[in-house]
Amino acid sequence: MTASTATTGTPAPTPKPQAARMIDPRGHRFGAGLSVVILAAGLLLNAPIVVAFLAVALGLSAFFGTRYSILGRPWPVVRKALRIAPPQELEHELPPRFAQALGFIGFAFATVLFLLGLTTAGWIVAAAVGALQAVLAVSGYCLGCRLYFLKWWVPAQFQRLTRKTTLA
Numbered sequence: 001m002t003a004s005t006a007t008t009g010t011p012a013p014t015p016k017p018q019a020a021r022m023i024d025p026r027g028h029r030f031g032a033g034l035s036v037v038i039l040a041a042g043l044l045l046n047a048p049i050v051v052a053f054l055a056v057a058l059g060l061s062a063f064f065g066t067r068y069s070i071l072g073r074p075w076p077v078v079r080k081a082l083r084i085a086p087p088q089e090l091e092h093e094l095p096p097r098f099a100q101a102l103g104f105i106g107f108a109f110a111t112v113l114f115l116l117g118l119t120t121a122g123w124i125v126a127a128a129v130g131a132l133q134a135v136l137a138v139s140g141y142c143l144g145c146r147l148y149f150l151k152w153w154v155p156a157q158f159q160r161l162t163r164k165t166t167l168a
Contacts, residue, residue, distance in 0.1 A: 022090035023066050025140070030078065031061075031071035033137030035103075038071075039130040043123060048114040051126045055107035062101035063162065066093045069100075094159060099136075099144025103129050 035054055042050025054071075061069035078084075106129035113122035136142045 021065065021067075021093045023093045023096065024075070024079075024087045025089070025091045025096075026079070026084075026087060027069075027072045027075035028066070028091075028096045028142070029137050029140055030075040031069055032133040034071045034074070036130050036134045036137055039126060039133075043127070048111070048119070048122060051107050051114065051122065052111045054126075055104055055111055058100045058104040058107060062097050062104050065162075066097060066100075094162065095145035095148040096142065097162060098148040099142050102144045102147070103133065 035057070038050055039054060042048070057070040061072070066072060106125060110122045110125040110129070113119075113125060132143055
């Protein structure tokens with residue numbers, strides 16, 4: 001007998017699953033494009049700190065929700081300023097968050113390479129992540145989102161983790 005059945009005689013209600021947060025996919029693409037521009041500036045200025053900043057930005061969004069995306073934050077302002085219509089279709093935020101988690105891992109690895117003095121290797125890894133973000137920004141194709149839908153073990157663990165860390 002559980003504590004709830006002992007006091008009331010009825011089982012405690014199961015908590016309702018959190019409603020899926022739907023996002024404007026164009027904001028995800030805009031954030032990827034902005035990330036590419038920032039990364040390119042960092043590469044031209046040979047400023048590896050930019051890679052660490054992008055790792056933090058993607059990590060925050062991936063683990064706490066896209067509403068905390070530093071890179072996607074300007075999108076609503078841009079959309080309003082340019083009078084762009086609302087999206088025809090929204091998308092669930094978990095696939096983009098999973099893709100951002102993969103980008104975070106890539107940028108974090110590049111940052112470690114920089115700290116170890118392996119500057120060229122760090123830029124190569126960062127450029128690979130940037131290339132995937134450029135593909136997303138230009139075409140809308142998100143490889144990390146596609147990997148999420150493969151339903152293998154890692155996305156399931158990510159989904160379990162995000163349920164615990166998503167802030168309301």
